[in-house]
Amino acid sequence: MTVAEMVTADASFSRKIRVMQKFFGLQVTGKLDYSTMAVMNKPRCGMPDVANYHLFPGEPKWTKTTLTYRIDKYTATMSKSDVDRAIDMGLKAWSDAAPLSFVKTNQGEADIMISFESGDHGDSYPFDGPRGTLAHAFAPGEGLGGDTHFDNAERWTPGANGFNLFTVAAHEFGHALGLGHSSDPTALMYPTYKYQHPIGFRLPKDDVKGIQALYGTKHSGQKTSVVSESPHPAHCHPNLSFDAVTALGNELLFFKDRSFWRRQTQLTTLRANSIAASFPQLMANVDAAYEIAERGTAYFFKGPHYWATRGLRIQGPPRLIYDFGLPSIVQKIDAAVHLTSSKKTLFFVGEDFYR
Ligand code: TQI
Ligand code: CA
Ligand code: ZN
Ligand code: ZN
Numbered sequence: 001m002t003v004a005e006m007v008t009a010d011a012s013f014s015r016k017i018r019v020m021q022k023f024f025g026l027q028v029t030g031k032l033d034y035s036t037m038a039v040m041n042k043p044r045c046g047m048p049d050v051a052n053y054h055l056f057p058g059e060p061k062w063t064k065t066t067l068t069y070r071i072d073k074y075t076a077t078m079s080k081s082d083v084d085r086a087i088d089m090g091l092k093a094w095s096d097a098a099p100l101s102f103v104k105t106n107q108g109e110a111d112i113m114i115s116f117e118s119g120d121h122g123d124s125y126p127f128d129g130p131r132g133t134l135a136h137a138f139a140p141g142e143g144l145g146g147d148t149h150f151d152n153a154e155r156w157t158p159g160a161n162g163f164n165l166f167t168v169a170a171h172e173f174g175h176a177l178g179l180g181h182s183s184d185p186t187a188l189m190y191p192t193y194k195y196q197h198p199i200g201f202r203l204p205k206d207d208v209k210g211i212q213a214l215y216g217t218k219h220s221g222q223k224t225s226v227v228s229e230s231p232h233p234a235h236c237h238p239n240l241s242f243d244a245v246t247a248l249g250n251e252l253l254f255f256k257d258r259s260f261w262r263r264q265t266q267l268t269t270l271r272a273n274s275i276a277a278s279f280p281q282l283m284a285n286v287d288a289a290y291e292i293a294e295r296g297t298a299y300f301f302k303g304p305h306y307w308a309t310r311g312l313r314i315q316g317p318p319r320l321i322y323d324f325g326l327p328s329i330v331q332k333i334d335a336a337v338h339l340t341s342s343k344k345t346l347f348f349v350g351e352d353f354y355r
Contacts, residue, residue, distance in 0.1 A: 053187065086165035098212055113148070127149075134154055150165070166198040179207070243288075248298045
């Protein structure tokens with residue numbers, strides 16, 4: 001047996017060679033042939049500024065900026081809410097970098113139909129059981145275009161074991177939006193699996209360049225006039241809603257964007273204050289707040305962090321919401337309330353609550 005025969009006899013090696021050949025546009029033989037060796041030995045460009053992303057031939061892209069998605073079939077290995085979160089965060093990675101938004105639907109035909117499928121599932125790209133192909137997505141377009149399928153034979157997880165659904169979904173959505181593979185090893189679109197922690201994930205530079213090459217930069221030409229003329233929103237506006245409300249001593253605090261209002265129980269006037277001036281650590285956009293009156297303490301939540309106060313004074317550095325036992329995939333909470341009678345605190349996240 002020659003060396004070449006030995007290496008081709010190893011199926012996973014051959015598979016890797018095939019992936020590499022496909023990536024570099026070589027004839028896909030699965031064998032370590034001369035042109036493949038030549039590519040392997042070629043010096044790689046070390047210049048950080050060279051774009052390494054690839055678009056699909058013909059550069060298909062969506063011609064609208066709001067896309068619908070629907071999770072049509074779930075998997076048995078992960079809870080429905082963990083799947084929803086991984087998918088949402090996978091899409092958010094892209095909508096944070098380009099002027100795209102994604103709207104979830106639960107019925108009818110969405111632009112991006114998402115499902116977990118086993119073996120042959122009717123699109124002439126059957127899945128292959130555990131490992132091998134993990135998922136695939138169709139380039140932008142009508143019908144199957146944008147649709148994203150995950151191999152139900154994989155052990156999908158919200159964490160670092162098995163295959164992390166967020167990681168693979170974010171990669172697949174790159175394809176569904178029109179990106180091919182990148183030759184930049186730090187890119188999400190680089191064709192090797194590397195677990196990415198969903199919380200605080202930011203799209204690597206090369207992927208940002210790729211998505212912006214297709215859809216432009218976020219807010220280009222639409223940003224300047226959005227900041228409202230009055231520094232604080234009018235508190236009587238009929239559409240006003242609050243980000244968070246909590247009692248604090250004998251006052252009620254209402255938070256909205258960069259402002260908060262203090263309402264003393266015996267007073268009826270409300271005066272807007274700047275959050276940044278009173279609570280510089282919070283700056284703006286508080287997610288949730290609650291008070292434990294017996295302790296004279298309130299807690300403020302923003303993203304994965306929370307702060308404790310004594311009166312109107314924040315005590316100490318921010319801490320992580322996982323201290324409360326929230327699952328690590330939760331990136332922010334929507335609301336929190338402390339029930340004095342049962343001494344329990346409820347945290348609301350999407351359609352779930354934790355206690
Ligand atoms: N599935 C391939 C992928 O999505 C499908 C594929 C192969 C492909 N060659 C392609 C898609 C060329 C577009 C263009 O990449 S996969 C990873 C990796 C896969 C691989 O199952 O091999 C991820 C799916 F390699 F990056 F980890 C997801 Cl994240
Ligand atoms: Ca598989
Ligand atoms: Zn499929
Ligand atoms: Zn890929």
